[in-house]
Amino acid sequence: MGILLFLLVVDAVLKLITLWQSARRKQLAWFIFLALINSLGILPVIYLIININKDKFKR
Numbered sequence: 001m002g003i004l005l006f007l008l009v010v011d012a013v014l015k016l017i018t019l020w021q022s023a024r025r026k027q028l029a030w031f032i033f034l035a036l037i038n039s040l041g042i043l044p045v046i047y048l049i050i051n052i053n054k055d056k057f058k059r
Helices: 002-024 028-036 042-050
Strands: none
Touching (some): 002 028, 002 042
């Protein structure tokens, strides 16, 4: 039970981070895709890996 709770928290944190970053970068397609699809942490990790070397947020 504890492991499942831990995995759910990690998934939620990853999803929140990626949604925040995609919104700040104005990447609407990623934001919608990440918000609607529950991939158990796979999509957030893919997004973070793809966008790790991109410039910082445009201000």
